[in-house]
Amino acid sequence: MLNLLGLDAVAESVYRGILDRPQDVDDLCDRLKLTEKEIRDALDRLSEMALVRPSTEDPGQLHAVSPHVGMEILLARQQAELASQKQRLEASRAAAAQLILEYDDRRADAGSAEAGVRYLEGIDSIRDHLAVLREQVVRELLTFAPGGPQTQANMSASRPLNQQLLERGVQMRTVYLDSIRSCTDTMKYVHWLTEHGCQVRTVPSLPNRMIIYDRKAAIIAAHTENTAAGAMQLTSQGAVTTLHALFESVWQSAEPVVRQARPTPGALNRQQAEALRLLAQGLTDEAIANRLGVSPRTARRIASGLMDVLDADSRFQAGVHAVQRGYLPSTPL
Template identity: 35%
Template sequence: MQTTLGMDSVAQGVYLTMVAQPHADVRELAEQLDESDVAIGRALEQLSQLSLVAPGEGATGWMPIEPEVGLAAMLARQQAELARHQLQVEDSRLEVAQLLAAHGRRPQGQVPGVEWLPGEAAVWRRVAELADGCEEEALSLGPTQRLTQAVIEASRPVDESVLRRGAKSRSILLESARNDNAAMPYLRWKTDVLGGVRTLPSLPVWMILIDRRHVVVPVGNFRSVMGGLVCTSESIINAFVALFANLWKEALPLTGARPRTAGQLSLQEQHILRLWARGLTDASAARQMDVSLRTVRRLSDRLTDRFGAHSRFQLGAMAIAEGSIRPEDMI
């Protein structure tokens, strides 16, 4: 089975063994890994395609590339591919939003379980309607960008409706809100009267979930909300509930200090490593975390010193090797 790094388990075993024993021949590799000579040959071809071995004077005819060089180069290629893919996704997202906005007046009900809301005002009117009928719980994730005054003003009546109905409320916001003097009074009020406010350095999506029966997903770009989707499909709602539950476990309470255990990476450092591993540039990472470019570069310097890395690519490879981030975080 192929791993996230693009090699199967046999190739991975061959590479690690060759690094430790660069003069082992094919037969010795086969015996140590309990594989056939043919399987070892296929693994060497795979490693060659990944530029992890090069023709040399070794007993196999190949010499392993030093892990810090080979893995860093491989990570660089994957980052470039991920960056291209991310640009395609962003372009597609904007096109979808424009198409939905253009067809916002179509009769509802053509797609079962899905409702399109054209414009930001329509999104907040629908959220307010759902909050007025909330019976058990309101969950919110985001927004994924700075918490603007307009969003605060639109959110407060929704929170008050949930409070009047005696329902529970939990929210996950960007950690940057902790340093936002304009937003903190509202967040303190929300924490005091509703409880359950936590933060993360970055968020994957903006969504509002009411009673686990309706999920509202605002759609837009970095500047404004162009509309939103309301979904009642059980499978989609369950997916959003699972996403919220996983992020809730990782998030930190707004009222709590941001702990850091000696020798371990902070939550912010882990997040920036994951964003880099997914191919985001410093500017994109700063925008997603709602922090300054200077903050991202300060994190880069600190992590580079900590790992003793000489480049961003090497930093990513070493972070994966140490276990600070997982290979699957690159997806």
């Protein structure tokens, strides 16, 4: 149950056992039906996490910190920043933004068709076209899925379609936002996908909604703020190659959904680091909420938390402190 917080099953059972009452290694072996080595290895891990210590009342017994304090300790260990991957991700976002800018106003006329661009207007047109492409895909389907937690309607509609693709042997890789990890229903769906062979990873934010079919065609949203308004199909080799490179770059920096890296104590977590980067770009709370796939209220809470972490009284001061502590570059990327 606590594996997402870095605590394996054996260590968790030992921690729970000590919570019931302080006891020594022999008692734990008898009660939990574990070997002495398993108990001592688990105690070493729990001690490293500051979750157990010798009892002050009886040094021969073990004492577990309260669940409230213990969970705070585990959550604190999850705070980290994967800063080494940010510069590459930024370069990829810039390339994607340039490509989207070049084609945003294109339409499916004769000229654009020859250039490998087809404009799809309206959600019904987009869905119909996606259905055709799904029937044609043979080897690989790559997807950026922004927007945070998925709706029940979307997951119910997608499940049989994805199952058909996976049963046909199509290799699927999907990148969601980190914010889905807090949604139980979405995570159940994601685990269902992984059990059926789909590879899933998450990142703090995504530049746009995108699907790449067999590296021959790509669909991107025409408007990042309203992905249902329209979409573009790109089939020119240069455009598809660029978008595929973008996907692979983001994929390499993304975190597998089945495990999440243990952050360095005291560092920002991935969502906080991304929110800080967006704040430094001057985005509003509403725009940041959209990029992170969370509510505006949650975005404001994240921003407020950053102010506390950075010991700042204003967003300007937070930016100064972030640069001083190495969370942001001293010059814009």
